[in-house]
Amino acid sequence: MNTQPQKLDPISLEIISNSLRSIADECFVALMRSAFSTNIKERNDHSIVIVDKSGRLVVQAAMTLPIHIASMGGMMKSVLSKYGSDIHEGDIFVANDPYVAGGTHLPDINYAMPLFVGGELAAFVCNIAHHADIGGMVPGSMAGGMTEIFQEGLRIPAVKLFSRGELQTDVMDILMLNVRVPEERKGDHNAQIASCKLGARRFQEVVDVHGLPKILATFDEIIARTALRMKAAISQIPDGTYEFEDFMDGDGVSTFDIPIHVSITVKGDKICVDFAGTSLQVRGNINTTLNAVQASVCYALIASLDADMPSNQGVLDVVEILAEPGTLLNSVFPAPVAARAHACQRVIDVVLGAISKALPEHVIAAANGANTTAVFSGNDPRNGKPYVYFETLGGGMGARAHKDGKDGVQVGITNTSNLPVESIEQEYPLRVIEYCFVEDSGGAGRQRGGMGLRRVLTPVGHECVFNGAGERFRYQPWGLFGGEAGKSGQFILRCGPNETRLDDKPNEVPVPQGTNIVVETPGAGGYGCAAERQADSVLLDQDSGKFSPTFIQKYYGHVKRET
């Protein structure tokens, strides 16, 4: 069979890439609908990509999360270097480890299935899903306080879960033995396997229609054209070096005030993003491997320069990223990484902060900058079985040049849904008492920052345990061009009138019956001086009750209601 790539015209290219996107979207839906982990089924914490045989990212499902792209690219490097020619039709690879298998944290389990056409390797279909638990010290495998990756759960190097179509039951047995609630995790694995197999069938159908040479040519063309588009986007930034610095609150163990420094140098269509001046890696689990940083930087660039750009290898190839090994943003074994999303979100903030100096209209002020995590666990008094309820909450989105920031949304590299209150209470022995915006949390400004969220939960009929991870609980989300900072977040243990502020990354907090956990996520920064805010916007801030009269008086004293 002729498998030489051929040159393609833009029409065929659009039609074939349309078919490839279709495959990714189908696999995405199949995985979502048949999975068992709440994270996947209700919150879409999963992704699909198709990569070429050398591991280059070609297309992704429309709802793929940027941070997952990094992970799948990383896994492919590991699979290809480890297995090389030992990759066969019917194999399915599984992996999660950040240090030997390109992952970003252990609960994200990567799958990759090679696609063969006429006996020759043509591509891989990959998926990734955040499992509700991957073992380790603490239920949910996401809590703070751990200092080594071994404590965070089961490490899976790239291994074959299927070999030539045969399930390797011994591998599956290891996976199942090391997680809590294995029967549910089995369902997640089944959903991921089914999604791979579906992708393989669909790919074969597309090959049948267009022939492999055209498809291989499409891979090359898509990547090459996206690279050109990315270069054009970068050229919008005036040549120069732009710096920005911010601090993370702490690592939840022993380090506080952790600097992240970026210096972005643009020359023509070239860009270098250098993180020199950033903290060394820390003992707590907010470290991140370089591929997650790459995903975050590319996210910030796409979002600020050309939001409709396809995200594939073409983007990654154009952006040069420098971060010394052993630092917070390029951690080395055995640094813990479970809460790497906090660092990734902060990377986005600092990149946008740097670009604000070049293209002020393109960026937003600092967002809730976090990925506020709350994990409740215990034994369900209704049936005696252990349960783990994990969620990440949104917060304020930074104000924009011409619009207020959005209230109570996920920002940056994540866009996962909340879990309906009526699902939580049916599935877990928990009650949600309040779910609303946090008063005065959006930073004042010509355009104000978005509001943080407040969620109050209490255990029903038993004592549960709370673990959490908050960021921007001390370092507030900054404003831009005179805009004020947004309010920071906090965790509170409330018993009647008594409120105790918990650590920002609390560990194993007992929550007796009758007490509440209050989660308040950060708001976001404002854009432009508060004195320039339009009178009708200020009145709306006041009438809606989102801001107190004191706040309005303090920042918007210039506005008087007409009587």
Next chain:
Amino acid sequence: MSWIIGVDVGGTFTDFYATNSKNGTTHVWKTSSTPSNPADAILGGLDALCKHYDIPLAEIERLSHGTTVGTNALIQRTGSTVALITTKGFRDLLEIGRQTRPHMYDLQKDHPAPLVDREQRFELHERMDAAGQVVVEPTAEDIDAVVDQVIASGASACAIGFLFAFRNDAHEKLVAQALRKRAPEIVLSLSSEVQPEFREYERLSTTVLNAYLQPVMWGYLQTLEDGISDRAPDASLGINQSSGGLMSPKTSREFPIRTALSGPAAGAVGAGHVSMQTDRRNVITLDMGGTSADVALIRDFSVDLTFDRDVTGFPIRLPCVDVETVGAGGGSIAWFDRDGLLKVGPISAGAAPGPACYGRGGTKPTTTDANLLLGRLSSRGLLDGDMGLDPKLSIDAYKELADQLGFSVERTAHGALGIVVANMVRTIRMISVERGHDPRDFVLMPFGGAGPLHARDVAVSLGMREIVVPASPGIVCAQGLLVSDLKEAFVESRRFMVDEKGLAILARSLTSLKGAAEIWFDDENVPAENRQLQLVVDARYMGQNFELAVPVAEGNNLTADDLPTLDGLQANFCDAHEMAYGYSSIDDAIEVVNIRMSATAQLYRETTAQLEKTVDDTLQPRETRQVYFSDPENSFETNVYSRVDLRPGHTIHGPAIIEQLDTTTPIYPGDYAEVTPDGHLIIQIDPGAK
């Protein structure tokens, strides 16, 4: 009492389809729509239709109507002022939604602002738990206080949405009672009545949308009902719902949200009717107009339903015909994206300026321009020569793209159509392949002005071998209204395991749901023999969160004896899971979360007068012209036929073009088309076509 009339109100035209239920005579009528008050066009058109065809008004038995009043009020945000009452602690729920952004990368795109401002959202200290047990009983003082707030807000409608009201509606009822007593002028929407199912945000959103539309729909229906009862006092009025069945005006006033997606539903039901007439059990429909195309799946002559939809950015959870829309229509514009890929749509030239060939100032290359310059459309235009089309302008419009590509204008236009087809194919895959159905087991049924033009390429891309073009592709929607059944859906949200105990719960629910259905049948005066019940459960493996609709039983008079055995129910679920996701596991526990009963009252009985069969095959083309089919490099000298000349039994071999008032159908070389006794066209695709 013999005439039944279907009225479909579109953006441009209001279509009528009248049939005499005694002898099967049918008439079609079209009048310009009157968007400011759609009832004017309906009443005016009704008068004109009856006058023209000499139909005595007193002989009208029923008028079935699909209204866009609700949909338009949502698009234009011209609904009423709504107040909302929630459980204490949850007034922001409507605004938080699912805490997501509509676009992952775009920092400027937002979900639409909620329909109820924060200062109109009030809280009541009350609470139910997941089992429907009272946790906090609201006090009379608190209820009074919240009623005061609602009245003071000046709202004309009020939505009430409490947590777990789908399990226990007592608190919603209490508040409603208090409001009705003190402010009877405020119309109410209760989440426990609009859609009593779990997932509070989707239920709340649906309830708020309903409240938002209630006053608008009251006003509209009043005008319409008065106008009809002046003319035909004995005629009944049926309003189409998004699920593809009719409801009474009374139900429409209570639940106007059910009309929000009824537009595409009528087309899908009409297509279902054509599928019966042509005995094609499994059909994929393609309803393509000026700006977009709707696709739907018909299995066993009926349309699939879905429960999660979005209207103008707001989620609704209601039974809706499973229709997907894609931004591909006659006016869709071809353009180069930043990475140099050619795209077509979703931007559309619309009706003004319209495609370049209309000569109304449009210069952008559109789908219609491509069809014209490839000879597939006649320069005499669509509406029987009323409006000529200028191919020269189409060529000019495509010239720039062609030069950039280094292709001929024809090859460029051909490529643009290929992209339009790819977009539609992708959407059809969503409703077929993603739901576990193989399009090759279906026939394609195109309608709308532009559907038949592209059907052949769509069919081939999906491996489909047969196309059915309805006799009047432009009025399939009006026809669908006419044949629609009266329909009502009942649901109980009950979460239980599928085991012997679960079966007992199911039997109890069957009895209570059937009781509710019977009250409804009686209210609507449905004779016993026309009653049909269907019981479906939404089920999932224990631990999953998405449910599959699993049919349990159906019949004229369901009883517990009609329920399947435990094994049977498990097998039904596993089959559905296997079909949808490609695997199932008989050992895993299954749980039910909703039990649904759909009640259907058959209103229409087929009495079609069949067309006369042709005796001798002397079909003459009206003209010939050069047309490009699969090959963009070579055109064919092609016979052009008029659909009015076609008689049952006629066979037309491609290459050919068939023109009619409301559409154009190309027959590709190697394909042939036959005319059915009902006047539909069945195209057999050349088995070698790729």
